[in-house]
Amino acid sequence: MIDIHELSKKYKGAENYSVKPLSLQIAKGEVFGLLGPNGAGKTTLISMLCGLLEPTSGAFAIDGKTYESDEKELKKIIGVVPQEYALYPTLSAEENLTYFGSMYGLKRKELKTKIAENLERLGLTKFGSKRIDTYSGGMKRRINLIAGIMHEPKVLFLDEPTVGVDVHSKNVIMEYLTEINKRGTTIIYTSHHMTEAQDFCTRIAIVDRGVIYAQGTPSELIASTPDARNLEDVFLSLTGKALRDA
Template identity: 70%
Template structure:
């Protein structure tokens, strides 16, 4: 398989910080993968995704997405990636349809193409009958689904997901995961972070476990479980590698 993301010796140290948030990370993600980035609080997951999305600059190292670098091709990269943040990136007083038309227009969609795409995705995720209701009236699961749609309207080649099912009911979680699997089958590479390890074990074909700014292990969920003594599932692999200490951060 062909690599779509190549990361070489990537590091990040924030101003006035004593330690690196990411320390000399090298990684390749293949086209078509569902790649899970897992780690405790403060492991460096959000920092890594923020750099890959062009939100912050690395201290050192480099990376490419689809053979494009942010240094030379930032505008092109932004057209081929989608980002679904953990926090709702929605306007609460606008309707679902109004939110999606706004975000779709930011990606360059317009006219009947945008209108049809909004209707199609709302319908697929069970929200079409609520299209003209304000977001502030939606449940958490409904908001999470609209949040997802806002990030994929332009059919991105690479989709970054930060805790896409956090705080939702089982039905919404299943709807989101099923839709993401369809996106992946249609060619979208997915980079996913979550603290739901059972979900990650089922959803991801490859996992990298980060802690203290470094990659501790990488492989398929089944390979990671098989290579960890007495581990029966991904959660036990995770605890074996990162320990049981609490990771409260401020």
């Protein structure tokens, strides 16, 4: 589904590459985790794949399409759920979702149906007409997710989809993402929640300083790391224990 060849990014004026020449293949239907410390290059990589950043070198294709030759078609098949809330705070949930759904080309009747279905599935029906700035963090996360998946993308990019939410919201979000994946959507996911990643991802790449240090299934990574009991042990073994404050 995603074929990356020697992709790199060096920001203007920077001394080092944020993503060094990197190659990676992600199969259709995978839940692929990109895990790494702050500043590892995860968000930069995702931003290139979403067409938000121009690579310094290299190439990639998503479902056989590239931004150079199929930009319009490619944007139709991807969904993006960013870490920061991509919502208008003074508009209601329904108004936000109508706006974003229209951008994806959903027509009025279909859009209204999908908004209602998703609000109900994520427990937000009675809050649909309320302004986003009255929502809790967990409620905003759920609306943020709906905005990125209403058009039923083939590929979904998730950047910290459960950061800062309560246990109940996290559970609902992860259950829904599992349902979406079972319906055929390929998911690329970043998180600092190692237990969540270990349970959710079918395959993982651990990235640091713009380089992939290791990749495989969670069980493969744990088995190949001496004394590792879980994915967090693997992560610390590969990236070290030093603080990564920026």
